[in-house]
Amino acid sequence: MLLNPLTLHLPKTPLEAARLYKELEDSKVLAGGTFLLNSMKLLKTKGTKTARNILSLAHVDGLKGVSFQGDTLTIKAMTRINELFESPLPDGHLKILHAVCRNISTNPIRNMATVGGNLTCRYTWTEMGAVMIALDAKMHFLGPDGKEEIMAPEDFFKNAARSEKLFTHVTIKTGQAARTAYRRVKKTIHVDIPLLAICVKTEIKGKKWYNTRVGINNGVAFAQRDPILEEFLNNSSSSANLGEEALEHLTKTIYDTRSTDYKQHMFRISLKSAIEELCHSRESGNP
């Protein structure tokens, strides 16, 4: 057997799943399984104990799909990465979600991995966190008492991506006059170990930048905002030099963490090009 013995729990409703999530000891949640089962196999080969109880969300009603209601986009936790990639999204800043999905791992993984798993697997490499922070998304959790809790992704990640409640879906406002740019760097073109992910969202009126949010995943810590860069950009206007100038206004601890020279270099040129793309999109009249 590739895996240690386990008990598979198959709840049918979100509330049943939320209760089991609270009650089960020595347990892990199984969404797409691409990270969890792989790591459990690896731990078994090392002789390390793995979770005895696996709480599968595969058969829970109402945890799948992408939908719009008014000006809100809802992505359910068990939506597969490729399902999100193939879902129609309105023109504008939310299209960035397609670019993010396209960059995740390989096709069979994208067919299996879920948005919820990507956000909550407590793996610092994952791609969605920085983007959800930049998009000002809201994460929704369900408690065993049926009460919903809503949390900003940056707060969730500040808490080391831990919650005692079950993550059910994420919502994002669609109606913002915002623009987004996304960059992700892999270790090599063939080795899908993300070194970093950067997402910048802003609104530009005239040339002035407003409501800028920068989500950064440095691959070492959980995804986070860069407050110093956001403040600088919110006091700036589009210009040919903005990308270069922005590099002097970074929250250095985010970018310097255990970084190699290569990684720091990639961080800087990725950030610079993302900011330049946003400047260019405005000046060229692109939507």
Next chain:
Amino acid sequence: MNVNLTINKKQHTLNLKGNETLLEVLRDHLSLTGTKTACQETECGTCTVMIKGKAVLSCITLAANIQGEEITTIEGLAQGDVLHPVQQAFIDYGSVQCGFCIPGMIMSSVALLEKNPKPTQEEIEYALDGNICRCAGYPKIFEAIHEAGKNIVSKGSIASKS
């Protein structure tokens, strides 16, 4: 626990442990050894099968977690003695070198062509980015997929669906 699986259009009721992967069930319980075991850590794609028409990795799929699903393996593509257009094209174009990756390559190709029988080169590479060929025989594989797509379009159907 008893698990019902439909594999290659045949129903199976299997008594499985919670920790058994679909790969282990296919090979060890059902002797469907066309699905290959290699890296077992999602890197190589040799264990690719189709679930509900999508290419997935059987090495990280818990069999008990896909109760009631329809699964297609490489053994389920041919119709009697008539190979699936993708299988036939792989032969016609000499796409097989050592052959170990081929079942996974074919399953990913079939999943692609069922959705999009006229894929661009970029779409083929995107769909097959999880299947690694250690012989580096990609050009012939890509040629075969283009040809299989043409054959599927000209015949107006896909063997696995007929």
